[in-house]
Amino acid sequence: MSNKPEAKKQLRLGVFSQGVNSSTVWKTPEAGSQTDFESFRRLIQTAERGIFSAFFLGEGLRLREHLGQIHDLDVAGRPDAQTLLSALAAITRKIGLVATQNTTYNDPADLAHRLASLDLLSGGRAAWNIVTTDNAWTGANFRRGGYLEHADRYTHAEACVSTAKRIWDSWGTEDISGNGEATDWFAAAHPQSVKHTGKHYNINYTSRLPRSNQKRPVLFQAGDSAEGRDFAARQADVIFSAHGALDAAKVFRADITARTLRAGRPANAVKIMPGSEFILAATESEATEKQRWVREQQIGPQQALAYLEQFWGQSLAGIDPEGPLPEFDPAISESDVTRGSGFQGAKTLELARSWRAQAVEQGQNILEFVRTKSGRGGGSFVGSYSGIADKLEQYAESGAVDGFNITPWLVPSGLDDIVNHLVPELQERGIYPTHYAGDTLRENLGLEDPQDAEPVDAGTGANNTRFEVAV
Amino acid sequence: MTATPFNGAILILEVDGAGAHPAAWRLTGQAPGAALDIQQTAIAVLAAESAGFHAVSIDDSRRTQEHGTAARLDAVQRAAYVGPLTHSIGLIPVADSIFSEPFHLATQLAALDGVSGGRAGWLASATGTTAEAVAVGREAVPVNELSAESADVLEVSRRLWDSWEDGAVIKDGATGRYLDRSKVHYADFVGGRFSIKGSAISPRPIQGQLPVLAPEGLALDAEATLFGAANPDALLAVAQTHGRPGISIAELEFILDHAGERAEDRLAILDSWQPWDSNAARFAGTAGEFSTYLVELLKVVDGVRLHPAEASKDTGEFTARVLPALRSAGVLKPIRTGNTLRETLGLPVAPNRFTAPQAQTNTRATTELEFSA
Numbered sequence: 001m002s003n004k005p006e007a008k009k010q011l012r013l014g015v016f017s018q019g020v021n022s023s024t025v026w027k028t029p030e031a032g033s034q035t036d037f038e039s040f041r042r043l044i045q046t047a048e049r050g051i052f053s054a055f056f057l058g059e060g061l062r063l064r065e066h067l068g069q070i071h072d073l074d075v076a077g078r079p080d081a082q083t084l085l086s087a088l089a090a091i092t093r094k095i096g097l098v099a100t101q102n103t104t105y106n107d108p109a110d111l112a113h114r115l116a117s118l119d120l121l122s123g124g125r126a127a128w129n130i131v132t133t134d135n136a137w138t139g140a141n142f143r144r145g146g147y148l149e150h151a152d153r154y155t156h157a158e159a160c161v162s163t164a165k166r167i168w169d170s171w172g173t174e175d176i177s178g179n180g181e182a183t184d185w186f187a188a189a190h191p192q193s194v195k196h197t198g199k200h201y202n203i204n205y206t207s208r209l210p211r212s213n214q215k216r217p218v219l220f221q222a223g224d225s226a227e228g229r230d231f232a233a234r235q236a237d238v239i240f241s242a243h244g245a246l247d248a249a250k251v252f253r254a255d256i257t258a259r260t261l262r263a264g265r266p267a268n269a270v271k272i273m274p275g276s277e278f279i280l281a282a283t284e285s286e287a288t289e290k291q292r293w294v295r296e297q298q299i300g301p302q303q304a305l306a307y308l309e310q311f312w313g314q315s316l317a318g319i320d321p322e323g324p325l326p327e328f329d330p331a332i333s334e335s336d337v338t339r340g341s342g343f344q345g346a347k348t349l350e351l352a353r354s355w356r357a358q359a360v361e362q363g364q365n366i367l368e369f370v371r372t373k374s375g376r377g378g379g380s381f382v383g384s385y386s387g388i389a390d391k392l393e394q395y396a397e398s399g400a401v402d403g404f405n406i407t408p409w410l411v412p413s414g415l416d417d418i419v420n421h422l423v424p425e426l427q428e429r430g431i432y433p434t435h436y437a438g439d440t441l442r443e444n445l446g447l448e449d450p451q452d453a454e455p456v457d458a459g460t461g462a463n464n465t466r467f468e469v470a471v
Numbered sequence: 472m473t474a475t476p477f478n479g480a481i482l483i484l485e486v487d488g489a490g491a492h493p494a495a496w497r498l499t500g501q502a503p504g505a506a507l508d509i510q511q512t513a514i515a516v517l518a519a520e521s522a523g524f525h526a527v528s529i530d531d532s533r534r535t536q537e538h539g540t541a542a543r544l545d546a547v548q549r550a551a552y553v554g555p556l557t558h559s560i561g562l563i564p565v566a567d568s569i570f571s572e573p574f575h576l577a578t579q580l581a582a583l584d585g586v587s588g589g590r591a592g593w594l595a596s597a598t599g600t601t602a603e604a605v606a607v608g609r610e611a612v613p614v615n616e617l618s619a620e621s622a623d624v625l626e627v628s629r630r631l632w633d634s635w636e637d638g639a640v641i642k643d644g645a646t647g648r649y650l651d652r653s654k655v656h657y658a659d660f661v662g663g664r665f666s667i668k669g670s671a672i673s674p675r676p677i678q679g680q681l682p683v684l685a686p687e688g689l690a691l692d693a694e695a696t697l698f699g700a701a702n703p704d705a706l707l708a709v710a711q712t713h714g715r716p717g718i719s720i721a722e723l724e725f726i727l728d729h730a731g732e733r734a735e736d737r738l739a740i741l742d743s744w745q746p747w748d749s750n751a752a753r754f755a756g757t758a759g760e761f762s763t764y765l766v767e768l769l770k771v772v773d774g775v776r777l778h779p780a781e782a783s784k785d786t787g788e789f790t791a792r793v794l795p796a797l798r799s800a801g802v803l804k805p806i807r808t809g810n811t812l813r814e815t816l817g818l819p820v821a822p823n824r825f826t827a828p829q830a831q832t833n834t835r836a837t838t839e840l841e842f843s844a
Contacts, residue, residue, distance in 0.1 A: 027644040034640075035674050037555065037586050061574070063655070063670045070670065072650040077640070077674045080575070080582035086551035087586035090513070105572070107607040117545035121509045121552055140668035141574045176504040176542075180497035185541050201608030206535045209542050210507070302647030 008430045009396045012403030012445065013423075014054035014098070014273055015047045015415060016240075019078035020064060020340070022307070023277070023374060025297040025410050026075050032412045035077045037087065042412035044088050047095055050419030051433050053444045054096035055088065056129060056220075056240075056405060057081040061105055062138045065338040066306055067315060073303050075411075082118050089122040096441030098127040098220055103157040104134045105142045108196070109205040112164035115217045116209040124214035124440035128164075129240065130221045132157045135337045135344075147200065154227045156200065161219070161235050163196045163203065165453035168216035170194055170207045214440035215450055222275075233259035236270055237447050240405050244274035245378020249400035271402040271445055276379035278406055280417050284384050291382045294409055295371040304370040310339045311348045321366045325356045376407070385417075389425035396431040402445075479804035481774035481816065482523075482797075483563065483720065484786065486515045487530035487546070491724055491778035493539035494744035498781060506540045509552055515782060516553045519560060522790040523798070525806060525815050526561030528594050528684075528776060533567055533603040538745050547579050554587035561812035563592035563684060568624040569599045569617065570607045574667055577628035581676045589677030589811035593628075594684045595691065597621045616663075618689050623662030625683060625691055630658035632680055633823045634670040656825040678811045679821035684720065694818060695720050697776060699751050703764060706752040710771040718773040718816060724753040726780035727761060727788040741780065751778065758792030762800075765793065769802040 017040070018024070025031055033039050044055045059081050064071040081099035089097060097118065101111055119126035132153040136146020148156055171191040177184060193206040221228070221236035232239050233256060243252040249272070257267045279294055281287040299307070301321035308325065309316050313332030330348040337344040359369040381388050395401050408414025426432035437443050488506050489495040496503050505511055512529070519527050531546035546564035554562060562583065566576060584591040597620065599612030612620055636654035643651075658669025685693040695718035700706035706721055713719060724747075726734045734755040741747065754761055768775065779785035797803055806815060813821065 026642055026649055031642075035585065037588075041555070059672075061672065062668075063672055070650065070652040070655045072648045072652040075649055077635070077672070079585050079673045080578040083547055083551045083579045083582035084586060086548035087554045089509075090552045090555050106575070107570075107572070107609075109606045109608075110571070114545050114548065117548050120507055121544050121548055140666075142572055142667075143665040145666075173504050173507075176502075178502065180499070180503065182503070185496065185503050185539060190541075203606065203608045205606040208535055209544070210504075300644075300647045 009399060010433055010446075011392060011396050011401070011426065011431050012053040012273070012433070013047075013050065013418075014056055014096075014403065014405040015043060015052055016056040016058065016275060016405045016407045017043060017411075018058040018407050020058065020060055020074065020076050021407070022074045022303060023298055023407060023409055024075045025294060027297055027300070028410075030413060031410060034075045034411055035079055037084075039412040040079075040084060040088060041091060043408070043415060044092055044095060046412075046415045046419050048092050050415065050423045051436060052095055053403065054098050054127065054405075054441065055085075055092075056098040057084060057100060059100040059102065059131070060138075060340060061102060061133065062141055064340055067309060067313075071306075071339065073306050082114050085118060085126070086121055089118070089125065094125070094436040094439065094444065096125050096127055096218065096444060097122050098129050098218075100129040100131055102131050102133055103160040104132060104148050104153065105138065105144075106160075107201075107203075108160045108163045109167060109194075109203055111160075112167040113208060115164070116168055116207070116212070119212040119214065119217045120209060124212045124442070126212070127218035127220055127238075127441055130157060130161060130219060130236070132223065133341055137337050144200075152199075154223075154231050158231060158235065159196065159198050162453065163194065165216065165450075166194045167205060167207045168211060169453045172211040175210065212440075214442040218441050218445065218447065229256060229259055230263070232256070232270060233263040233265070237442075237450075238271040238273060238402075238445065241272050241274045241401075243378065244276050244376055244380070244404070246395060246398060246400060248378055249274060249395070250398060253400045266448075269448070271447065272400075273403045273405045274379050274401055275376055276381060276404040276406050277376045277409060278388065278418055278422065279380070279382040279409070280385055280388060280422060282384060284387055287383050295374050298374045298409070299367065299371045301367060304367045307370045307373065308366065310343055311335050311346060311351055313348065319366070323365055325352070325359050325366055325369065379404070385421040385425050388422060389429060392426060393429050393431055478817065480769040480772060480802055481525035481720075481804050482794075483526045483528050483561075483774060483776040484519045484524045485530060485776060485778045486512065486519065486527045486782065488540045488543060488782070490781040490783075490785065491749075492726075492741045492745075492747050492780040494741045494747075495781045496540050497744055498741070499783065503540070507542055507544060509544065509549065512544075512549050513553055513556055515786075516557060516560065516562075518786070518790070520557050522786075523794055523803075523806060524560060525774070525804065526563050526592065526812065528563040529565060531565045531567075532596070532598075533570060533606060534598070534600070535602075547583055550591065551583050551586050554583065554590070557587070557590070559590075559806050559808045559810060559815075561590050561592055561682075561815055562587050563594050563812075565594045565596050567597065567603070568595045568621040569597045569612050570603055570609060571624070573624045573627050573665065574631070576624065577631040578671065578673060580628065580681055581632060581671065581673050584676035584678055584681055585673075588809070589813075590815075591676070591678070592682045592684060592812050594697075595621055595625065595689065595693065596686070597689055618691070619663060621685070621689050622691055623660075623664070625685075625693065627658055627660040627662065627667050629680060630660055630824065631667070631669055631671040632676050633825050634658055635674045636823055636826055637675055637679070639674065675823070678813050679823065680813075682812050682816055682818060687715075694718060694816070695773070697722055701750070701752065703752050703754045703768075707764075707768055707771070710768060718818075720774040720776050721768060721772045722751045722776050722778070723768075724749065724751050724778040724780065725761060725785060725789070726753070726755045727785055727793075728757045729784045729788050737784075738780065747780070758788055759796075761789075762793045762796035765797060766800045766802055769797065
């Protein structure tokens with residue numbers, strides 16, 4: 001790096017171990033277990049060898065269903081994120097550990113405590129990917145059930161995150177006495193309790209853990225609605241975005257910068273890492289051939305029909321997957337939540353009509369058409385190692401993104417060619433770190449220390465939330 | 472569950488913090504904040520594994536400690552951290568069954584089993600106080616309802632752990648099916664305070680069912696019951712006369728002579744900082760006296776959970792002078808590297824409650840193959 005111009009912006013990489021999706025290839029012999037610890041060990045150690053900033057675990061709190069039955073055509077099964085990350089902390093040294101955790105189906109104080117624990121245990125490498133799933137279908141697994149209106153989810157999430165920040169910031173290791181002769185384990189005053197009074201619950205909690213050496217866990221957020229973006233601009237450190245194409249990424253960056261400034265934070269306070277997919281080979285033509293194979297592996301005839309079924313809302317058992325899209329209209333007007341929040345709420349009639357037209361225009365049958373829907377659109381990078389490195393250099397120069405969050409399509413070896421071949425190309429171009437900048441995730445993402453949470457928060461109006469700190 | 476025939480007892484070492492005595496942190500020679508250093512836990516558990524303890528328990532509580540070390544990392548996370556670092560020792564975190572979300576708790580414990588190669592247990596605790604309740608925004612649970620509430624949480628955990636049968640992941644390319652959905656079941660649990668639909672979001676744990684340890688007062692249908700008495704003689708007497716089903720484990724605090732200091736004098740110094748209030752039996756004496764006592768006790772119980780007054784000194788004395796005597800006396804169960812905690816405890820392979828009897832035979836065969844691989 002020393003022989004490269006200093007001004008070059010560094011990209012960072014994260015790995016998103018999603019655990020449940022249709023993009024993970026499982027029919028090939030190289031596909032290992034989705035849930036065994038050894039698979040996670042292999043993935044994270046490869047990522048750390050490649051100086052990845054973060055290792056992400058996805059979470060969904062109900063096993064996916066399809067047409068009213070357990071969905072059986074895709075990989076499934078996710079060990080508890082924070083427990084797994086605690087174990088992975090023992091066998092890694094620098095890489096960040098990101099747990100997707102839900103604001104609706106966790107008690108804020110309990111969640112804040114476990115995240116603080118993971119942060120201390122990992123030496124300041126923990127992060128929370130904030131998700132706000134709120135449907136009653138998921139709520140059926142929890143004490144409170146489906147108690148939250150969809151419209152209230154961000155108001156509620158904001159109260160949860162604000163409360164967590166106040167819990168994390170309530171005391172630090174400087175509050176512990178310096179030696180065994182002290183009158184008390186605490187140096188002076190005991191920590192104050194944090195109170196929250198809101199529409200859904202009241203909390204009075206005294207934190208049992210001090211701040212970590214990165215102050216508090218890094219916050220990731222992925223919501224893409226206007227509300228979600230504003231929430232991220234106010235609360236998050238990193239956005240796991242859906243805008244991977246360069247032009248879209250530039251537009252998204254401008255939008256987030258404006259929102260961040262409006263929220264009273266510095267323009268660059270929020271890092272942006274689009275979700276992405278890499279299909280790489282030594283040459284462009286090999287990569288194209290590999291992509292064709294990956295899509296075939298991802299989407300077989302059963303997966304293709306099931307993809308349409310979730311929007312048609314009915315079984316398409318008699319339909320030929322190598323024939324045209326169904327002539328008849330969907331039985332439902334909106335897709336439901338049971339295949340994951342990414343697929344919910346689609347306007348199915350419009351979708352069906354436009355897809356039929358697209359497929360006819362492209363001369364595609366169902367299988368071919370659905371395969372074009374697989375992958376991550378602008379976040380799909382298919383090409384030679386050097387070609388993709390050149391492309392990523394444009395991203396670095398544009399400043400549109402701070403890096404990429406990669407979903408491997410193969411477990412556990414899906415990062416190997418990225419780390420072995422792409423990372424060295426990026427390093428040669430001076431746009432990727434050659435070593436970890438520090439020990440904490442905050443340092444390795446280039447984030448500033450967070451401002452202390454306001455001990456008294458004016459609250460967020462809509463659900464009449466208010467905060468106070470016990471005296 | 473039936474009582475196992477005697478073939479040696481097990482030793483569980485409690486490793487939370489600087490020791491069981493509330494003033495133990497003062498005498499470690501380390502900064503008081505060292506309790507938060509996960510390396511201390513890792514070293515303690517590795518030392519316990521090397522010494523030949525069958526399992527460690529890791530204490531936890533939702534309450535803020537008023538005396539002594541006021542901060543501790545989450546016990547399930549501490550156990551998970553040492554999972555990949557250890558190979559034979561059982562890892563038994565204390566986890567609250569009253570104010571946890573049962574779905575999260577069961578998922579966390581299943582994950583702990585995964586990261587430890589099937590060496591996880593769960594020591595269920597239940598207090599239900601107002602202070603713990605308001606921390607999570609709920610109502611206190613009266614003492615006389617703790618047992619029923621814990622039983623509900625235990626039952627739903629067991630259903631969730633069984634909800635994916637062994638072999639539910641089939642990866643059948645021809646039919647495009649990753650899962651055999653006929654082998655994935657809903658928990659469909661409706662209890663007094665909560666209901667849970669299921670299924671679990673992760674496969675059946677390596678052990679199928681994690682061994683659960685519960686205090687006698689909770690009266691749970693757990694694999695193991697922890698019982699106590701006011702003092703060591705009473706503990707021995709209770710142990711000799713008990714008729715408990717399943718595995719019975721005695722709770723015992725201890726402090727030993729160390730480096731020329733008598734146990735009683737060490738205790739007096741610790742107590743001068745802070746009295747050691749507890750209801751558990753407490754042994755104070757020489758390593759030789761403790762060995763003699765334990766040889767008798769271990770003949771009439773299935774195991775002992777040991778609470779050292781000062782972790783480094785008392786566990787060190789125990790390892791150096793008591794464990795060899797217990798081994799010579801032949802009162803300890805053998806330990807094998809790679810054993811699951813169920814195997815270490817002498818428990819049979821856990822049947823799956825959702826599996827028909829005939830299918831269960833196949834499940835067992837599969838499980839045994841996996842163990843031997």
